[in-house]
Amino acid sequence: MIQAIAFYLFAAMVILSGALTITSRNPVHSVLWLIMAFFNAAGLMLLVGAEFIAMLLVIVYVGAVAVLFLFVVMMLDVDFATMRAGFVRYAAIGLAFAVALACEIFIAIGAWGAGGLQLDQRIAPTPEKMSNIQAIGHLLYSRYLYVFEGAGLVLLVAMIGAIVLTHRQRGGVKGQKISRQVARRPQDATRNMQPPVGQGVEL
Numbered sequence: 001m002i003q004a005i006a007f008y009l010f011a012a013m014v015i016l017s018g019a020l021t022i023t024s025r026n027p028v029h030s031v032l033w034l035i036m037a038f039f040n041a042a043g044l045m046l047l048v049g050a051e052f053i054a055m056l057l058v059i060v061y062v063g064a065v066a067v068l069f070l071f072v073v074m075m076l077d078v079d080f081a082t083m084r085a086g087f088v089r090y091a092a093i094g095l096a097f098a099v100a101l102a103c104e105i106f107i108a109i110g111a112w113g114a115g116g117l118q119l120d121q122r123i124a125p126t127p128e129k130m131s132n133i134q135a136i137g138h139l140l141y142s143r144y145l146y147v148f149e150g151a152g153l154v155l156l157v158a159m160i161g162a163i164v165l166t167h168r169q170r171g172g173v174k175g176q177k178i179s180r181q182v183a184r185r186p187q188d189a190t191r192n193m194q195p196p197v198g199q200g201v202e203l
Contacts, residue, residue, distance in 0.1 A: 003047060010043040027073040035066045052133045 017037035024030040038061045045054035130138070140148045 006043065007047055010040045010047070013037075013040040014044065028070065031066060031070045031073055034069070035062050038062045038066060050132055052136055 014037050017033045017040060021030045021033040021037060024033060038057050042054040042057040042062075045051070045057065
């Protein structure tokens, strides 16, 4: 009984949050509703026994992607009047995508009602008493060890490349001098001011 109540609660909140993400006029509110949808989707994943996907939703999507969206929306000076003016121009494309997604949802529901293919046991059979996270860890560090290490190597190379591109010599850009920052005294970094009432501080 408690599982059914939790399922309907999480499912209703996901649908409501998704609808408010699309219909909210304020982009910051849209991102917050998107975070709410991710949390409730993680609850649904816990109910079906996919705790690893639930943790990915919370850690990766909420902790990184959605927060990045929130900072970008809050820090950029977006002209929302121009964005609303271009809504009619792309309305046909958006409607086509919406129809395609709706067709995919109906096809997925029909395929689910016809019965699953049980591909999980064909591709990567796991013992019945092993949890989801244990099964994924066992496969990553045994059968797919070299692929997993290769993915980590690609990410390491990408990180080194980003650091090298950031620290390259460019004209008109001041470089960071760590030795000067470390040797700076507190009295050189701050200055006590006593401005009179009604006047600002001169920088």
